[in-house]
Amino acid sequence: MREEAEALLPLIPTLLAVAETEHITEAAHILGLPQPTVSRQLARASAALGVAVVERRGRGIALTPAGRALMPFLDRAVRELEAGLDAMTEQDARTRGRISVSFQNTVGEGVLPLLIKRFRADHPAVTFTLDQGARARCLDRLEDGSADLAFVALGAEHGTDTSFGLYDERLVLVVPSDHRLAGRRSVDLVETADDPYVAMEHGYGMRSLCETLWAAAGMAPTIAFEGQDIHTVRGLVGAGLGVSVLPRTTAPAGPLPTVDIAVNDPAARRRIGVVWPARTLPAQALAFRDMVVRRGAAVLAR
The missing domain is CATH 3.40.190.10 (Periplasmic binding protein-like II)
Incomplete structure (x- = not known):
């Protein structure tokens, strides 16, 4: 079965397009391939499987019982592959990219450098854009999307859903x-x-x-x-x-x-801590925030 599966892998897009259209010409148009190429790929699939997957029906074609049984598994395989690619892309984004951080001046002397150093030990390809200034400026930049995270003195307006206290x-x-x-x-x-x-x-x-x-x-x-x-x-x-x-x-x-x-x-x-917006953060900024929440206090205590 492994040999049949390996032979079938490059033909999956053609099989799914034919199953959707039940017409070789339309499938060729979707795939951007010449019609004879689609026909040859269907023949290769039938040869590899040892059973026909389509049959002529009037001017068009239709899936054979074997073809109908196979298609849901091919569709599932494609969706699983797409999910895997999404996971890979997200993981790559966590290890690369740029994080924008705003911070109050007093946080820049020791707190933020230690946190960045710890994060970059596991994510050396991530870079940071740093902007320091007044607390109000930091929070404004967070609100307008210029910053992913802000390290500031926390106020009563900061709840646990959008902030985390690091130390008093x-x-x-x-x-x-x-x-x-x-x-x-x-x-x-x-x-x-x-x-x-x-x-x-x-x-x-x-x-x-x-x-x-x-x-x-x-x-x-x-x-x-x-x-x-x-x-x-x-x-x-x-x-x-x-x-x-x-x-x-x-x-x-x-x-x-x-x-x-x-x-x-x-x-x-x-209370000094990190604040993040309600909007969805980029993957690398989310990874940095999660590290600060999970390990920030321990990093600063060393």
């Missing part, structure tokens, strides 16, 4: 090293109500978080300076131009040293 980040009061509170282990934000603040600009996630914390403390501080980068904000604080609320840093002290002080408010934290 404590927020601290940052003061100059000679500030009156610099020796404290913890502080209530209301104690800084009269201090000038250095804050991120509107549109950045940290600005929204700070405004929530200030409102909870019943204060509306004076904003002395606004920045677009946490490192710049910290530098302005170190220069004695105000205080700020920022993620805790483990970086070595710079030329303008600052002091981090714990804030006595359990809400002084932000």
Whole structure:
């Protein structure tokens, strides 16, 4: 039977076209072959099987009982092959292609590079397009289709169906090293109500978080300076131009040293995670997202 099957494989398109049309001329037109070629292929199929698969009927042809019994299996074989090709294409897409990622500035220093490094260990042919900026910009790019994934501080609007939290980040009061509170282990934000603040600009996630914390403390501080980068904000604080609320840093002290002080408010934290759109993601972006969800916390904990 194996020899018959091997001989029949290249003839399957012709057999299926003839079964559909029951006419050699129409089948030849569908296949884009000369009519004599179709006739010869039918003869080859009958010779290989040892039984006729079609018979003359008036001006046309019809399947023989043997031919009718065979056709459903040939049709199934073609569909199985198409499914296999689809699976192969999807797998190839997962190992190649480009992933577009938007991310907040603080995520780019260590979090995102570690995740990309781990993913590319298994998908070396995948490339990444990276765009960093304010939280609002990252989410806008995700919504308009410019980005496949966004790594941002998660908000109440992000449900488990379109986001995954990677870790919590404590927020601290940052003061100059000679500030009156610099020796404290913890502080209530209301104690800084009269201090000038250095804050991120509107549109950045940290600005929204700070405004929530200030409102909870019943204060509306004076904003002395606004920045677009946490490192710049910290530098302005170190220069004695105000205080700020920022993620805790483990970086070595710079030329303008600052002091981090714990804030006595359990809400002084932000949840960092990955957000994806409701639309269907490309295969390679889906593979990266799945890796982040399954293994991201472990990768970042190393």
